[in-house]
Amino acid sequence: MEYEPVIGLEVHVEINSRSKVFCACLNNFHSPPNSNVCPVCLGMPGVLPVLNVAMVDASMAVGLALNCTISRWSKMDRKHYFYPDLAKSYQISQYDLPLCHDGYLDIEVDGASKRVGITRAHMEEDTARNTHTIGGGISGVDFNRCGVPLLEIVTEPDIFSADEAFAYLTALKQILEYLNVSDCNMEEGSLRAEPNISVRPKGSTTLGVKTEVKNVASFSGVRKAIEFEIKRQVKALDSGEAVVQETRGWDADRGITVSQRVKESAHDYRYFPDPDLMPVVVDDAWEERIRQSLPELPQARKRRFREDLDLSEYDAGVVGMTKDLADYFDAAVVAGAPAKQAANWITGEILATLAERKSDITACKMKPEALASMIGLIGDGTISGTIAKELLPDLIESGGDPKAIVEERGLVQISDSAELEELAQAIIRDHPGPAQEFRDGNKKAIGFLVGQAMKATKGKGNPKLINQILTDALSQE
Amino acid sequence: MSAELFRLSAHETTARIRSGDTNAREVTESYLAHIESVEPKVDAYLDVWREPARARAEAIDAAIAAGQNPGPLAGVPVAIKDNLCTREGRTTCASKMLENFESPYDATVVEKLDAAGAVLLGKLNLDEFAMGSTNENSAVKVTRNPWDSDRVPGGSSGGAAACLAANEAAFTLGSDTGGSIRLPASFCGCLGMKPTYGRVSRYGLVAFASSLDQIGPFTKDAEDLALILAAIAGKDPRDATSADLPVPDYSSTMRDGVSGSRIGLPKEYFTDALDGEVGKQVDAALQALKGEGAELVEISLPHTEYAIAVYYIICTAEASSNLARFDGVRYGYRHPDAASVEDLYRLSKSEGFGLEVQRRILLGTYVLSSGYYDAYYLKAQKARGLLRRDFDEAFTRCDVIATPTSPTTAYKFGEKMDDPLQMYLGDIFTTSANLAGIPGLSMPCGLASNGMPVGLQLLGKPFDEAALIRTAYAYEKSGAPTLGPAPLG
Ligand SMILES: [Zn+2]
Numbered sequence: 018m019e020y021e022p023v024i025g026l027e028v029h030v031e032i033n034s035r036s037k038v039f040c041a042c043l044n045n046f047h048s049p050p051n052s053n054v055c056p057v058c059l060g061m062p063g064v065l066p067v068l069n070v071a072m073v074d075a076s077m078a079v080g081l082a083l084n085c086t087i088s089r090w091s092k093m094d095r096k097h098y099f100y101p102d103l104a105k106s107y108q109i110s111q112y113d114l115p116l117c118h119d120g121y122l123d124i125e126v127d128g129a130s131k132r133v134g135i136t137r138a139h140m141e142e143d144t145a146r147n148t149h150t151i152g153g154g155i156s157g158v159d160f161n162r163c164g165v166p167l168l169e170i171v172t173e174p175d176i177f178s179a180d181e182a183f184a185y186l187t188a189l190k191q192i193l194e195y196l197n198v199s200d201c202n203m204e205e206g207s208l209r210a211e212p213n214i215s216v217r218p219k220g221s222t223t224l225g226v227k228t229e230v231k232n233v234a235s236f237s238g239v240r241k242a243i244e245f246e247i248k249r250q251v252k253a254l255d256s257g258e259a260v261v262q263e264t265r266g267w268d269a270d271r272g273i274t275v276s277q278r279v280k281e282s283a284h285d286y287r288y289f290p291d292p293d294l295m296p297v298v299v300d301d302a303w304e305e306r307i308r309q310s311l312p313e314l315p316q317a318r319k320r321r322f323r324e325d326l327d328l329s330e331y332d333a334g335v336v337g338m339t340k341d342l343a344d345y346f347d348a349a350v351v352a353g354a355p356a357k358q359a360a361n362w363i364t365g366e367i368l369a370t371l372a373e374r375k376s377d378i379t380a381c382k383m384k385p386e387a388l389a390s391m392i393g394l395i396g397d398g399t400i401s402g403t404i405a406k407e408l409l410p411d412l413i414e415s416g417g418d419p420k421a422i423v424e425e426r427g428l429v430q431i432s433d434s435a436e437l438e439e440l441a442q443a444i445i446r447d448h449p450g451p452a453q454e455f456r457d458g459n460k461k462a463i464g465f466l467v468g469q470a471m472k473a474t475k476g477k478g479n480p481k482l483i484n485q486i487l488t489d490a491l492s493q494e
Numbered sequence: 495m496s497a498e499l500f501r502l503s504a505h506e507t508t509a510r511i512r513s514g515d516t517n518a519r520e521v522t523e524s525y526l527a528h529i530e531s532v533e534p535k536v537d538a539y540l541d542v543w544r545e546p547a548r549a550r551a552e553a554i555d556a557a558i559a560a561g562q563n564p565g566p567l568a569g570v571p572v573a574i575k576d577n578l579c580t581r582e583g584r585t586t587c588a589s590k591m592l593e594n595f596e597s598p599y600d601a602t603v604v605e606k607l608d609a610a611g612a613v614l615l616g617k618l619n620l621d622e623f624a625m626g627s628t629n630e631n632s633a634v635k636v637t638r639n640p641w642d643s644d645r646v647p648g649g650s651s652g653g654a655a656a657c658l659a660a661n662e663a664a665f666t667l668g669s670d671t672g673g674s675i676r677l678p679a680s681f682c683g684c685l686g687m688k689p690t691y692g693r694v695s696r697y698g699l700v701a702f703a704s705s706l707d708q709i710g711p712f713t714k715d716a717e718d719l720a721l722i723l724a725a726i727a728g729k730d731p732r733d734a735t736s737a738d739l740p741v742p743d744y745s746s747t748m749r750d751g752v753s754g755s756r757i758g759l760p761k762e763y764f765t766d767a768l769d770g771e772v773g774k775q776v777d778a779a780l781q782a783l784k785g786e787g788a789e790l791v792e793i794s795l796p797h798t799e800y801a802i803a804v805y806y807i808i809c810t811a812e813a814s815s816n817l818a819r820f821d822g823v824r825y826g827y828r829h830p831d832a833a834s835v836e837d838l839y840r841l842s843k844s845e846g847f848g849l850e851v852q853r854r855i856l857l858g859t860y861v862l863s864s865g866y867y868d869a870y871y872l873k874a875q876k877a878r879g880l881l882r883r884d885f886d887e888a889f890t891r892c893d894v895i896a897t898p899t900s901p902t903t904a905y906k907f908g909e910k911m912d913d914p915l916q917m918y919l920g921d922i923f924t925t926s927a928n929l930a931g932i933p934g935l936s937m938p939c940g941l942a943s944n945g946m947p948v949g950l951q952l953l954g955k956p957f958d959e960a961a962l963i964r965t966a967y968a969y970e971k972s973g974a975p976t977l978g979p980a981p982l983g
Contacts, residue, residue, distance in 0.1 A: 061825070289815070
């Protein structure tokens, strides 16, 4: 039988607010264990939570970016279970009335656009982290993470392939980065994606039994885990077995999912409204304030780059990949750089240089204005592109004004025709072969000769002029 | 210097300290000596902080000598219920679970008492985790009623009521979830107030039922209520449920009198279930208030009969959640023989909590369970809304509601312990105020023929504690007979 998979995604995002969600402790992943703790996040007797408004702001921003409706009235609930990483033995979360609901995210898969429904995005607190690496049969709990603000974003079962899931996660992460609400670091756990997967006979409208996969540490891992689960479930159904509703863990080393069922079905979380917290009431003005504060989002920006600045699909995609990069590009254009040339430099030499240094645009010392100035120097013939390429690593490393550097280092282009004519004669004399090829009609041979001339001038020759002089010289003979 | 300094009210004490008539150290010594003599018969304290109290009193005296103002409660000795967190000593909730627990922080009310210049004498007994009406559920010891040592002081703030009635502190703080201040105040013949929910910060009060709990004072007179409520009330940024409202100057509004004030008498509270002796004293108090110019009007609170059931569903639900954190992992009792995490939870809770606490955790877990939530918790919340509406309605016809605090005077030890349902019925007149979030106080209004105090309960509009204090003050000034000191005081 032919099957089709149906996939939903739950993504947990740690919000990068300065302090935790219900206390004043620092929200910092890199602190030593149990250093960012206080009676509140340790769940000591008598303490009370107070909701961090920065969490509501950030959650609302994500909700609006995902086209959600923002609840005018929502509440915090308690979700109960016993585990050593849960200080109060309940997690403060949102149960039946989430802050954000009924949104969508448009993604692109194989050039086609697709809409993924967002069921809800709700606020909660992260749990502590158990470690079993201390030795001596002792497990430790690091409460630094307990009470870190967490936004859970849940999709509709609208995703039908591992590639779609990958595209959704990529687009979501891009939005979160644009909003600067999270570090989005999957290895550090600030972004956690948990797919749920079921398969059903193709054409069927009812859903099959689903499994939920946890412990996936990368987007490509999510893709692989989904692919594995689809195959596993199809195989089970084909051989007449039932798929069991359960949580499975992703074993990245073996590339398989493993059943993690530990009395999961017995869980009754006994949700009820947290009496320690007031309802979250959002009025029009608050929502509008957040809406106004939203940056131009990735899709809109990419569209503007394509339509207004005439970039290619590829360039617009690369330049708009991160907000920092897009901001850099926009600033270079504002400083006078022609958009296409700025995009070429960024997607080419600049990103390549940064990649070699395992760094990104935020570490680039060359200001966008300097890029514009450099492109200007090429345009007015002051330097050649070759010289510009040579200058670039230094500019990226140390910054500075390209014009001043060019003058200081004597890199101004040679455009003196007499000097270049003399050089042209010498080049033709030293390379009779290519010269003859040109005369015989292979016009491409001129490239080699121009290259030699540029080499001889250490890149300072004006390549256009050299080309002209060489062509003239060979044609006149 | 008077040997009887411990008999003074809080306002008299601080006035005499300020005037130089006495000083904080003398007052503290007077209380410590009195504690020494009566505490063996009363057993109100779980811990007396003798040396810290002396040091604190000397610091207050030094501040006064240096011309500083140590605050409105300068030098006044106070003791607090042991479910309020203090850095000093332990915070045990009278439970084996927390018998060695040292809080890393002070409750907001403790900070406020410090800021007001009070001298903390120690921590007081209670029913374990504030669950009980007699103090018999304390895992530590039995506190006795200073009026009759064969009788209970009431609960759960029994230690706080008995301590005050025995003059072992100038005032005390307790907590009230369903009557836990008002009932023992009534049984022990003192004033006790549960402020409006949100009037006093709950930060640092070990939670029993978060939507019902309020901290409040036990005092010797109405003027002290005014003084102390003003000192502990107000918005606290650490308690999201505390109200951001100005705190009135109760000491001045207190003297406005009750002339023209309408006192509502809910017909559902004055029934045959009421002990005749109690009814008689309450009537006399109402007549005294009428004599002061108050108008008595009959009102109705039609959903009263549901209050006890609603209360025990909501308070146990919240308790089961609040007490879940006591798991033996980070602090508190940890069973030594647990072989697994599940064992650790099961054994630590089974041995750390007493029977009443376990009973309420189980009840609360049940009413929140899937399949039962709608039938119990949700329905109780709806009924709670109706109870609230009863009061809204009633307060359009009156300014203050008066009822007996309890259908009876203090029970004898063991009288109700075998039948939890009978015990729960003792809360019949007090739980509604917690469910509706309104303020209430109990004030002594004479002795029954068994020699035990009777309490008159006054209930007010939300955040109108001023009306309650004004009414209590008017009663005291009406010339109605006062109780005099308790035999063990
Ligand atoms: Zn904290």
